[in-house]
Amino acid sequence: MPAHTEPDGSVKIRVESLHYAYQRRGRQDVVALNDVNLTIAKGEFLSVVGPSGCGKSTLLRILAGLQKPTSGTVSIRVDDGSRPLMAPVFQEYSIYPWRTVEGNVRLGLDAAGVPRREADERVREWIHRVGLSGFEKAYPANLSGGMKQRVALARAFVLEPEVLLMDEPFAALDAQLRTILQDELLSICQERDYTVFFVTHNLDEAVLLSDRIALMSSRPGTVRQIFDVPFGHPRTPELRRRPEFGALQDQIWDELRADVQAMARGGRA
Amino acid sequence: MSVDIRAQAGPTGNKDAAQAGRPADGDRTAGEWVVRAPQPGRRSVDAQARRDLVLRVVLGLTIPVLMLVSWELSARLEWIDPRFFAQPSTVWQRAVEDFSSGLIWEHTWITIRRLLSGYLAGSVVGILTGLALSQSKILRWLFEPLVRALYVIPKLAILPLLLLLFGLGEMPKFIFIALGTFYIVAFTTLSAAMLIPTPYHEVARSYGLSWGQRFRWLIIPASMPQIVASLRLASGISMLLAIAVEFVQAQEGLGYYTWRAWELFIPQRMYVGVVLISILGVTFSAVIGALGNRLIRWAEGEYDQTR
Numbered sequence: 001m002p003a004h005t006e007p008d009g010s011v012k013i014r015v016e017s018l019h020y021a022y023q024r025r026g027r028q029d030v031v032a033l034n035d036v037n038l039t040i041a042k043g044e045f046l047s048v049v050g051p052s053g054c055g056k057s058t059l060l061r062i063l064a065g066l067q068k069p070t071s072g073t074v075s076i077r078v079d080d081g082s083r084p085l086m087a088p089v090f091q092e093y094s095i096y097p098w099r100t101v102e103g104n105v106r107l108g109l110d111a112a113g114v115p116r117r118e119a120d121e122r123v124r125e126w127i128h129r130v131g132l133s134g135f136e137k138a139y140p141a142n143l144s145g146g147m148k149q150r151v152a153l154a155r156a157f158v159l160e161p162e163v164l165l166m167d168e169p170f171a172a173l174d175a176q177l178r179t180i181l182q183d184e185l186l187s188i189c190q191e192r193d194y195t196v197f198f199v200t201h202n203l204d205e206a207v208l209l210s211d212r213i214a215l216m217s218s219r220p221g222t223v224r225q226i227f228d229v230p231f232g233h234p235r236t237p238e239l240r241r242r243p244e245f246g247a248l249q250d251q252i253w254d255e256l257r258a259d260v261q262a263m264a265r266g267g268r269a
Numbered sequence: 270m271s272v273d274i275r276a277q278a279g280p281t282g283n284k285d286a287a288q289a290g291r292p293a294d295g296d297r298t299a300g301e302w303v304v305r306a307p308q309p310g311r312r313s314v315d316a317q318a319r320r321d322l323v324l325r326v327v328l329g330l331t332i333p334v335l336m337l338v339s340w341e342l343s344a345r346l347e348w349i350d351p352r353f354f355a356q357p358s359t360v361w362q363r364a365v366e367d368f369s370s371g372l373i374w375e376h377t378w379i380t381i382r383r384l385l386s387g388y389l390a391g392s393v394v395g396i397l398t399g400l401a402l403s404q405s406k407i408l409r410w411l412f413e414p415l416v417r418a419l420y421v422i423p424k425l426a427i428l429p430l431l432l433l434l435f436g437l438g439e440m441p442k443f444i445f446i447a448l449g450t451f452y453i454v455a456f457t458t459l460s461a462a463m464l465i466p467t468p469y470h471e472v473a474r475s476y477g478l479s480w481g482q483r484f485r486w487l488i489i490p491a492s493m494p495q496i497v498a499s500l501r502l503a504s505g506i507s508m509l510l511a512i513a514v515e516f517v518q519a520q521e522g523l524g525y526y527t528w529r530a531w532e533l534f535i536p537q538r539m540y541v542g543v544v545l546i547s548i549l550g551v552t553f554s555a556v557i558g559a560l561g562n563r564l565i566r567w568a569e570g571e572y573d574q575t576r
């Protein structure tokens with residue numbers, strides 16, 4: 001894995017003086033992002049942490065093309081025309097209730113017109129990897145929240161996109177399952193050169209998975225500090241036992257605490 | 270189905286609530302156990318469902334059968350005037366005669382044809398219109414005020430106009446029935462297609478669905494439960510309109526059959542007509558409902574609570 005502190009020719013995503021304001025008629029604009037600058041290298045796993053409402057999700061949605069910047073730009077470099085550029089996993093998993101598990105996972109493949117046999121195979125494999133074998137024909141109404149989220153993960157992974165955009169994908173899962181899927185995500189990222197933009201509240205998760213961690217300030221959000229995670233690859237969950245692991249987590253938390261406390265005291269305005 | 274679920278959840282739920290709500294706390298002594306155990310004598314789900322079905326059929330038939338019996342008796346005993354209240358047995362005789370002469374079949378067939386053609390045309394155009402308006406602000410602003418203004422005019426009120434414009438043939442009847450169906454289906458489809466949650470649209474966008482795929486995989490299935498509900502509602506209303514138009518202007522059909530019986534003063538035949546119309550209407554709605562439910566099987570779990 002390359003070192004990511006000095007972005008060079010292998011830049012994958014470049015965010016330049018990005019501003020975003022939510023505009024509502026008759027009310028003052030809410031500035032969500034204020035002058036965000038960030039580069040993400042090809043194959044890098046970047047986590048974004050910050051207090052609630054700091055614009056993490058807004059940043060992800062702009063990357064996904066679901067919202068347009070108020071000013072500034074986001075550029076994403078295409079490296080492999082044969083792969084989908086990006087696939088998002090949202091917080092509110094939003095899988096289609098009228099499609100079976102299988103049907104949901106193959107949504108992107110169907111849209112891209114991947115031949116039936118190939119699609120079937122990839123769908124089956126991914127359903128297995130997220131632990132949903134046997135539920136292929138089930139409708140989402142009969143699944144638990146955690147299972148729905150795993151369908152949403154498989155729906156993104158099956159496309160093998162260049163960039164994975166993940167908005168707290170494990171937040172709704174129980175602790176055990178979260179650990180298992182974190183491991184799975186680690187090994188997925190080591191199989192192929194994914195660039196991952198990962199929004200999370202969970203510092204442990206951020207340190208375990210990331211190459212770098214961007215800390216955002218409370219609203220209006222901006223990147224306050226970037227932490228390098230001093231571990232190479234391949235990684236295993238045993239990393240958590242290393243003293244540096246806890247130290248880094250504490251260091252980030254020290255920076256974050258003041259913002260979160262201000263918010264908890266009702267400093268939301 | 271839904272009745273079964275409620276019937277099961279009801280009694281057990283109520284008993285639990287009653288236990289919890291009973292102000293028995295004072296009676297309890299230290300060291301006593303509060304036990305939650307299975308309800309004694311609880312039936313299996315299948316047994317309960319069978320029992321509920323039997324009970325439902327028996328209860329549903331009780332009042333009609335009682336009414337028929339007392340009607341027959343009171344007519345025979347001449348408590349009521351049998352010339353107006355033809356007793357069930359003579360109505361049955363008339364039905365048998367009209368069936369064997371083939372009279373009823375002809376009229377029924379014509380009514381079915383009118384009903385189906387008007388209903389199908391109205392539904393299809395209604396769904397397409399609703400979908401089109403839901404996707405285009407321009408179309409919506411262009412057509413919605415007009416369509417809404419026309420909506421409040423009772424369909425029966427425009428029947429003379431249709432007869433004037435389209436003559437006395439099948440055309441005005443077809444348009445009349447189709448129009449009644451169209452409004453219900455179009456409005457329901459429009460509002461359903463506009464209320465699809467934003468996250469579903471975002472998934473469609475970020476997973477690269479084309480315009481056509483968005484319709485087939487998102488907009489149509491997401492609106493389908495409401496569309497099916499409107500198709501059900503419209504099935505009853507189109508039946509009503511079909512009979513109404515046959516009362517007013519037709520030389521054949523079940524509506525005509527019944528109306529003509531009144532003009533000729535054959536009360537038995539009127540009763541036969543009324544019963545046939547209601548059987549046809551109920552059957553039509555049931556068929557539409559069953560077909561519709563096949564389209565939205567996925568929603569069974571999704572909307573369980575509200576059914």
